[in-house]
Amino acid sequence: MLTRTAKSNNMSMDDRSTIDILAGEIMTQFPLNEPTLFILSALAPGPTHGYAIMQEVEQLSDGRLKLSTGTLYTALKRLLEAEWIEDVTPADAPRGRRDYRLTPTGRTVLESEMRRLVALAAIAHRQLKAGSL
Amino acid sequence: MKRLIPNFYAWLLRLYPAAFRERFSVEMQYVFDQAWFKIQPAGWLVIVRFCFREYRGLLKSILNIRFTMTKFMVNSRLLVLIFAVVSMVIGAVLSRSYWGYMFAPVSADAVTSAFQEIHSIHLVRYDADYQASVIPISGLSATSVADFPPTRVLPVLSNRFDSSVFESASPASELINQIADAMREAEIPLNNIRGFSPQPLYCLARTDTCFEDVALLQPDQHYSVIYGYELQADGTIRTIMPVWNNDSIPSAETTTASITPNEGWFYFGQLMPAGFVIQGTDRNGLPLVLANIATSTGGNDHYAYHEFLFDVGSDGLHTRAAVNYQFDVSGIDGITFPIISLAVFLPLCFLWLAVIVIRTVLMSIIKTVSPPNRVVE
Numbered sequence: 001m002l003t004r005t006a007k008s009n010n011m012s013m014d015d016r017s018t019i020d021i022l023a024g025e026i027m028t029q030f031p032l033n034e035p036t037l038f039i040l041s042a043l044a045p046g047p048t049h050g051y052a053i054m055q056e057v058e059q060l061s062d063g064r065l066k067l068s069t070g071t072l073y074t075a076l077k078r079l080l081e082a083e084w085i086e087d088v089t090p091a092d093a094p095r096g097r098r099d100y101r102l103t104p105t106g107r108t109v110l111e112s113e114m115r116r117l118v119a120l121a122a123i124a125h126r127q128l129k130a131g132s133l
Numbered sequence: 134m135k136r137l138i139p140n141f142y143a144w145l146l147r148l149y150p151a152a153f154r155e156r157f158s159v160e161m162q163y164v165f166d167q168a169w170f171k172i173q174p175a176g177w178l179v180i181v182r183f184c185f186r187e188y189r190g191l192l193k194s195i196l197n198i199r200f201t202m203t204k205f206m207v208n209s210r211l212l213v214l215i216f217a218v219v220s221m222v223i224g225a226v227l228s229r230s231y232w233g234y235m236f237a238p239v240s241a242d243a244v245t246s247a248f249q250e251i252h253s254i255h256l257v258r259y260d261a262d263y264q265a266s267v268i269p270i271s272g273l274s275a276t277s278v279a280d281f282p283p284t285r286v287l288p289v290l291s292n293r294f295d296s297s298v299f300e301s302a303s304p305a306s307e308l309i310n311q312i313a314d315a316m317r318e319a320e321i322p323l324n325n326i327r328g329f330s331p332q333p334l335y336c337l338a339r340t341d342t343c344f345e346d347v348a349l350l351q352p353d354q355h356y357s358v359i360y361g362y363e364l365q366a367d368g369t370i371r372t373i374m375p376v377w378n379n380d381s382i383p384s385a386e387t388t389t390a391s392i393t394p395n396e397g398w399f400y401f402g403q404l405m406p407a408g409f410v411i412q413g414t415d416r417n418g419l420p421l422v423l424a425n426i427a428t429s430t431g432g433n434d435h436y437a438y439h440e441f442l443f444d445v446g447s448d449g450l451h452t453r454a455a456v457n458y459q460f461d462v463s464g465i466d467g468i469t470f471p472i473i474s475l476a477v478f479l480p481l482c483f484l485w486l487a488v489i490v491i492r493t494v495l496m497s498i499i500k501t502v503s504p505p506n507r508v509v510e
Contacts, residue, residue, distance in 0.1 A: 054164065
């Protein structure tokens with residue numbers, strides 16, 4: 001799995017370089033599966049907790065993707081191990097609630113995947129357009 | 134009912150591996166409780182769907198984590214790799230030691246390809262001093278006969294000889310002695326199985342197992358008696374057996390049956406240790422001798438086979454190529470490297486899975502009796 005090297009959003013130039021290098025490695029992780037893509041998307045605006053991620057994923061997918069708790073935490077475990085997300089639970093959080101946020105690596109992964117999908121969509125769009133002429 | 138579903142969910146969380154459970158179970162229970170609380174006002178259909186999704190997702194997740202959790206995954210893959218390597222090593226060692234090869238015997242090409250012309254082919258039987266004596270055979274087709282590997286060279290050479298080679302003069306006594314010297318030097322074990330003794334054989338019904346001592350038979354075993362064998366001038370073997378009366382008792386009357394050279398029993402039952410001595414020349418016209426021999430290693434129905442290709446020099450025979458392997462005549466041919474490896478690997482895997490299942494069930498029972506400590510934040 002991919003290992004995160006930049007631990008905060010305030011990245012130095014060295015961190016940026018590392019992330020750029022990692023982007024090449026990240027490409028080997030693609031395509032992301034749908035739950036992973038939605039979970040990363042749910043976390044993109046900012047830190048949030050497990051139940052909110054489930055709700056956000058359902059909302060983002062217009063109710064099409066309803067994650068079970070088991071599926072969510074299997075994915076979260078892997079994302080934590082890959083260091084695409086990190087645990088940022090405040091000390092005063094209620095017992096059982098944990099907050100997660102994207103790491104710089106996770107954000108890079110999401111952005112790269114987004115670019116990939118946009119590029120694919122552009123190709124398909126261009127082809128469809130050519131066919132309709 | 135309202136607490137039953139979450140409580141059962143909490144109980145199922147114990148099926149996760151300890152590391153995962155300690156990290157996520159409290160949080161998962163928290164999330165599940167929130168979701169459960171939220172859907173309470175909804176209809177029963179929504180609740181049923183929710184339960185189905187959650188329990189299915191939980192079970193899939195447990196299996197997923199059980200088989201891919203980092204530590205477990207490494208251990209599992211390592212263990213499977215170790216099982217595979219151990220199985221292959223055992224398979225290779227057993228196969229090499231018992232058969233002399235891992236997949237299939239070395240091709241007969243190793244000792245036949247050098248022949249340009251074949252001048253004579255003789256079936257010979259070896260005595261305890263490696264001295265070959267010619268067995269007259271007739272009607273032998275150039276086919277490989279089951280249970281007698283020496284015949285395997287005949288189809289390979291068939292385009293280089295005609296039937297007259299079987300009628301040619303017997304090998305010179307000098308060549309017989311040279312072959313004996315070579316075999317003695319190669320330390321080929323000669324274990325005479327059975328000869329043309331007049332002693333009766335007691336053969337068990339529906340098997341190919343025979344005894345020379347009637348005392349070795351169990352009282353309730355059905356058997357027939359073969360009084361003797363005679364090698365006939367036409368190359369067949371005549372067996373002499375009693376005629377059985379209506380009470381299944383051998384009568385004084387005898388009957389005979391013929392065994393032809395195209396039957397494996399012809400060779401390994403009566404003639405072994407035996408093989409062919411084939412004389413010919415190579416592409417340069419230089420004399421070559423192929424001598425092969427199927428003999429016994431003393432194992433039950435397990436025999437050794439040796440093939441030699443000799444250059445004939447002025448000072449005797451010089452080995453140009455040799456093939457050695459072992460064969461069986463009781464239907465377990467081919468139980469070699471791949472089969473042995475699988476036969477070791479699969480039970481190891483099943484045993485390991487059984488240990489995992491038993492361990493999981495035991496841990497679950499233990500946790501039920503003694504609940505785990507929750508993570509305290």
